[in-house]
Amino acid sequence: MLDLLALTTEPATTPSRFFRLHAYEPLFATEGVCYRIVGLSDGLLARWFTLLRLPQAKTLLLQKKLIRPFELDFLRKRYSRIVYDFDDAIYLSKKGSKRFKHILRSSDQVVAGNRCLAAAAAAFQEKVTVIPTGVDLVRFVPTSMTIEKPSIVGWIGSYHNLKNLYPLLPVFQEVRDSCRHTEFRYICDHPDNRLNSAGWTYIKWSRKEEAAMLSELHIGLMPLQDTEYNRGKCGFKAIQYMAIGAPPIASPVGFNCELIKHGVNGLLPMTPAAWGEALQTLLADPDYYRAMRIKAIERAKDFDLSKLFVSLKPLLFPPTA
Known part of the structure; x- marks a missing residue:
């Protein structure tokens, strides 16, 4: 069984998906976390084909994707722990608001990218924690501290x-x-x-x-x-x-x-x-x-x-x- 199964958006180059999921992969490996990241398409049939074939995991991390209520209900029956992570105000549209509320009420934990988002989530879920989008300070480093004049x-x-x-x-x-x-x-x-x-x-x-x-x-x-x-x-x-x-x-x-x-x-x-x-x-x-x-x-x-x-x-x- 996997320790972590993450369901997220397509394509893999999406900034939110990369910096809030893939960027942690080296740390998952160091900690011995057995994980898998799966992108969900927007097409109903293709998505159901993916959902029906998902492996078991101790924790399901739903990253930003606003899946349909019946899809979430299906996942809720299969996974004992669901964590929802989001870093944008995806709840502002009418459709997004309805799905957002259902996901939050059905999740065991919510992770928000900042306090503004956490406040929006807190109306529907008690367990909300703010974790900003992090940066890999091994990759992103200053090339020089001796710039004489910025240009x-x-x-x-x-x-x-x-x-x-x-x-x-x-x-x-x-x-x-x-x-x-x-x-x-x-x-x-x-x-x-x-x-x-x-x-x-x-x-x-x-x-x-x-x-x-x-x-x-x-x-x-x-x-x-x-x-x-x-x-x-x-x-x-x-x-x-x-x-x-x-x-x-x-x-x-x-x-x-x-x-x-x-x-x-x-x-x-x-x-x-x-x-x-x-x-x-x-x-x-x-x-x-x-x-x-x-x-x-x-x-x-x-x-x-x-x-x-x-x-x-x-x-x-x-x-x-």
Whole structure:
């Protein structure tokens, strides 16, 4: 029998699936955890074919997937312990809300990526624990502590989230005009004509090269519109930036306000003008930049995967189970 069976989304490259499941695989191996990760398709017949063939396990971890109530009822009869993990405000749609409530009420434990999500879950489940999305500090490391003057500003994310950069493109252009040696990059799964036309350098995202791509950035960007959905985000971009020593400039939305101490380990500009001022300050003041860089690296240690695993393990395998 498996110790852990994890059911999650497809494809395997989905950020949530990778960073909240696959990233823990080396730690599972070290701890001798016998596990299997299975992706569930959206098609009803294909999903049932998968569900009927699942192996037995001591704990079933349902990661983010909002399965149908009758599918969960089927799993509830087969597995004695079910843990639900989520890191986005997936409960906001009408269909998502109904499934979300049923999953939470049927689970033995819920793991939420931040306090905002935990508060939403607490209305339907008493056992809710916050475990942020962690970063592998063995892979994501600063390449050098001796950057004399920052010059490479960048963003990483999925193509559908590039829209968060668009309202600030005029501001970024003003920064480029005044700081002519500054380069703007975006690391993404697809190129974007609008950013390319604005002079940004496109870096095609690769899981294998992701850490190396990020390590070349000097400053990381994370603009967000202040929406209910974005307030549920877990700030992982900013955590990655911090880990590689790139002070984050992020919108003061949701978890970003807990993660970043403005002016110490990052900046939280509230207006387009403030975004421009934040970038200009970091690019023009190497001493201020280096001090913030050191604090950002220190903050990232709070999200070390190995540290978070110490909290996650007893939730998956409680001592009394």
